[in-house]
Amino acid sequence: MxxxxxxxxxxxxxxxxxxxxxxxxxxxxxxxxxxxxxxxxxxxxxxxxxxxxxxxxxxxxxxxxxxxxxxxxxxxxxxxxxxxxxxxxxxxxxxxxxxxxxxxxxxxxxxxxxxxxxxxxxEKRSIEAQEVHDLIIEEENTWMKPLREYLELEILPEDKKEARKIRIKAPSYKIMNGALYRKSFLTPWLRCVGPNQASMIIREMHEGICGLHSGPRSIVAKMLRMGYYWPTMHEDTVTLLRTCEPCQIHAKVQKQPKQDMISVLSA
Missing domain, CATH: 3.30.420.10 (Ribonuclease H-like superfamily/Ribonuclease H)
Known part of the structure; x- marks a missing residue:
């Protein structure tokens, strides 16, 4: 009780x-x-x-x-x-x-x-160990490192301009359960991810089980609704979607001849 x-x-x-x-x-x-x-x-x-x-x-x-x-x-x-x-x-x-x-x-x-x-x-004892393996391993030096160092240890970069940027950005971030989150005004806290995880998330949203091979803006909006964030979301999405083979094969191709070609043929 x-x-x-x-x-x-x-x-x-x-x-x-x-x-x-x-x-x-x-x-x-x-x-x-x-x-x-x-x-x-x-x-x-x-x-x-x-x-x-x-x-x-x-x-x-x-x-x-x-x-x-x-x-x-x-x-x-x-x-x-x-x-x-x-x-x-x-x-x-x-x-x-x-x-x-x-x-x-x-x-x-x-x-x-x-x-x-x-x-x-x-079903089993609470003391039985559960092995958890990270599917994606992130590098240490990611965009999150300066923010984590400032929030956890109050360590700032030596460059004064970079240190000022970290101070300005820090109030929008928070560390919860060992992970870095960013404040959002329209959705709950967004989980910050590194480049390796970001690449996997984009591919899953674009061409995964529930993927519809949508455009960059739609994919970025979907990732935000799912609770993920990193600073270069739109740029990375555009770059990765350009390499999608099904999108290149089934893309709409302009088949109508250009105006200058029409004038040449009429002459």
Whole structure:
């Protein structure tokens, strides 16, 4: 059960598709609550768990000896760093009848659960590593580097003119979750991308699954609506579209003879 700062209660249950011990289930529930609180932008969090062992391990009173529990504990401490303050306590089952009823509710299979009870099905453990590979690798020296250095470290270029440009541009940019974004007045924050990603985005918008081989202005407007930005969007789009072979083959060709040719033939 989650309680927001306004005092509203949110009933939330987990159903596991894998075998687990009681302590592992307690850690899964704790991690789920921490993830939800992080998404809700909560700064000060107070958590209660049924297991005194889990509470004392998170507090550092007890030592985690099993390898799986150590992984769970490491994951919890990683998420705890997202909050300005965090406390955890133990509550007895006899004093927490709602949570006990909720644990039985999650084990019941039904097609239409009540709106007040949200049941999430976990296919695998939260501690299982997920390998993520970047499809496109950007170079270090891109147009974003001076802006990131100024926003993160307040480092400016040695050239006074370039430094002045960075100071003027900086208020329109912001770093969120490690990525650079640009402010937009008509759409949400635009994700800034480098040249390699920009080339892939243009090709996907122009000739990808949903591409219609549109013109540069249409492609640039579509990319902005999708939430991407880089300074030379229009120029890069025009340059790349000139190399599109289907566009060259099916382009409209002027077949009517020019006026000077008509005069020559008539003479």
């Amino acid at each position: 989650l309680i927001n700062p306004e005092g509203q209660e949110f009933t939330y249950a987990l159903r596991f598709k894998f075998s687990t011990t009681n302590n592992e289930a307690e850690y899964e529930a704790l991690l789920a609550g921490l993830r939800i609180a992080k998404v809700m932008k909560i700064e000060h969090l107070q958590a209660f768990v049924d297991s005194q062992l889990v509470a004392n391990q998170v507090l550092g009173i007890f030592e985690a000896r099993q390898s799986i529990i150590q992984l769970y504990l490491s994951k919890v401490r990683e998420l705890v760093e997202s909050f300005r303050s965090f406390t955890i306590g133990h509550v007895r089952r006899s004093q927490n009848k709602k949570a006990d009823a909720l644990s039985k509710l999650a084990s019941i299979t039904f097609a239409h659960p009540a709106k007040e009870a949200l049941v999430e099905v976990l």
